[in-house]
Amino acid sequence: MKDISYHKPITLEEALTLKRELGPGAHYISGGTDVMVLRRQRKLDPTALISLLHVGGLAGLRWEGEVLRLGAATTLCDILADRGLHERLPALTDAVRVMGSTQMRNVATMGGNVMSAAPSGDTLCPLLCLGASCRLVGEEGERLVPLDEFFVGPRQNAARPEEILTELVVPLPGPRSSGAFIKLTRRAALDLALLNMAVQLWLSPDGARLEKARVAAGVVAPTPLRLCGAEEALTGQPATTATLERAAQAIGGECSPRDSHRCSAWYREEMLRVLLVRAASTALARLGLDFALSGPEI
Amino acid sequence: MKRTIEFELNGQLVSAEVGGGQTLLELLRQRFELTGVKEGCGAGECGACTVIVDGRALTACIYPAMEAEGRSVTTIEGLATAEGALHPLQSAFVEHGAVQCGFCTPGNVLSAKALLDQNPDPSEDEIRTALEGNLCRCTGYQQIIEAVKAAAGRKP
Structure with a gap:
């Protein structure tokens, strides 16, 4: 397999600049459990990989009033480690618990599952039911896209090629x-x-x-x-x-x-x-x- | 495009020239000749290539080598002491007949080690979950689970 370049930007601006300079062949990667497999299967042939794992502020859960802001680089094992999440959003934790294996959940990210937009993506149904939105950051700034409008075909989403999913905004459904x-x-x-x-x-x-x-x-x-x-x-x-x-x-x-x-x-x-x-x-x-x-x- | 990275490998600081498309599995087997890291499916689905990175088990066949930079990587070669004394998990695998053909063994031992390092007294369910990503084609699962139970609580 031909060699490619691998980049580790630490800010969103740096990631977007790299994407612009490296061109359409450059592909974002986070946990890699999808990208690395597709590359090996030769279904994806990137000329460069831009890792989003080192961009500050993309990982972790933030509870803000009636909303959970779920960082795109949050791993699936981090989701399971948060007991409060299972009590408040059990449909999501039900889904994450049965995804892949322990080794995969240790590296795979929430953002990766959403961006892959597979018809079988396990976190997608719970997120749709919760009315979640995707916060995307790109060359033209930031926008919030409801998940209901995000999936446009098998493995196709509404993000522009350079846009980065930074977080999922999940309205909390409340005690009833x-x-x-x-x-x-x-x-x-x-x-x-x-x-x-x-x-x-x-x-x-x-x-x-x-x-x-x-x-x-x-x-x-x-x-x-x-x-x-x-x-x-x-x-x-x-x-x-x-x-x-x-x-x-x-x-x-x-x-x-x-x-x-x-x-x-x-x-x-x-x-x-x-x-x-x-x-x-x-x-x-x-x-x-x-x-x-x-x-x-x- | 190659770049030199540094990381901790089985307790020692190492450096290596790494390609951007290289997997951690390729780096460990080809550059460091740590052939205890096995390649099975190559797609993260069999667990034969399991290693521990910063305390978490992961499949090296789909993990970019570049992401090892600055991290701590443990392979099966890092478990026994320099004098050759086996790790309690390795001894327990031998005692309980948990090794048949042996191809899945390094991955199973490392998945179990990552579990016991975080949770020294796991339930059987927790052991099964920790090992769910490790396939054994000899179907020695019961012996493997018994070995992990036996090793839990033994001091390394």
């Missing part, structure tokens, strides 16, 4: 809300999702009804997808099993799962409904309601 994430795989570790799904539910003040609901699924379309039919079927309804089952039947038109060597489209469509009931039940159980958890609570 909880979530859950389920990943369907053939084995427990080191596997891509056959299907993944996140749910975030908000209860009414009296706890009887679902005031708001967000549902997102992966590997059912070219991008991770909000399931609006299911969300509508949950909103305003009593928090009962019958409601969850009706919502599962309301999953429809927006999904276009494919047959693949991993599993069939038919199986994906069937399991999508099963996962919705399981994930929503787990979220409601976490809110103290009498529902079954889909797995052991840590």
Whole structure:
């Protein structure tokens, strides 16, 4: 494999200057668990790599009032090390816990998972349910892009080539809300999702009804997808099993799962409904309601 | 484009000329001849190339060598003492029959070491999670887990 240059800027300005000077062949890299594999598979052929791991201020969690600012270079193991995060955003930690392996979570970053924009990216569904936005910094300054508008195709996102994702801005859902994430795989570790799904539910003040609901699924379309039919079927309804089952039947038109060597489209469509009931039940159980958890609570 | 970097390797400060596209696995095997670092899948999925960098286990086959600069790297060659006394994990692997063909062994021992260094008394679940990225094609998982349990608490 031909040799390339490797750069370690320590400021965003320096990173952007390097990207401008090195040209379109230069590629950003953070944990490298995607970039290094794609390069070896010859699906990516960068002339230079610009590491974002040494840029100041890109790693770590900042709780600011009603918002969590999640630095793009925060590793997946840092996410799991933060107990407060599991209590407040369990759908996200459910997802991170089943990603890759310990070795991968030690280096892979939150920002990397979002920028890779894979249809199966495990953090993407929880982040979509939470209404997260991406803060991008580029030649023309800074902008905040809602995640709902960020994924434009398989492994394609709305960032311009030089733009750097600096943080994910996650509105905190509050005490009457909880979530859950389920990943369907053939084995427990080191596997891509056959299907993944996140749910975030908000209860009414009296706890009887679902005031708001967000549902997102992966590997059912070219991008991770909000399931609006299911969300509508949950909103305003009593928090009962019958409601969850009706919502599962309301999953429809927006999904276009494919047959693949991993599993069939038919199986994906069937399991999508099963996962919705399981994930929503787990979220409601976490809110103290009498529902079954889909797995052991840590 | 090559550049000289310095880092700590098995307790010693070393320097090496490194290419921008080079992996840590290539650097360790080719330049330092530390062939205990095995290349299996080359995509971070089998764990045979596991090393410890700044206390965390990672797969050297997809880790850029340039990122080792200024860090501390431990390979399997760094575990036994200079006199040849085995690390408690290595002894426990031998005693519990946790080594069959041996190809996955350095990675499994290092994943376990990273765990025990942070958490000297792990539960079986924590051991399984720490080792989930290390595949053993001889399927000796049970013996490996028993060995890690036995080594936990033994002083290095």
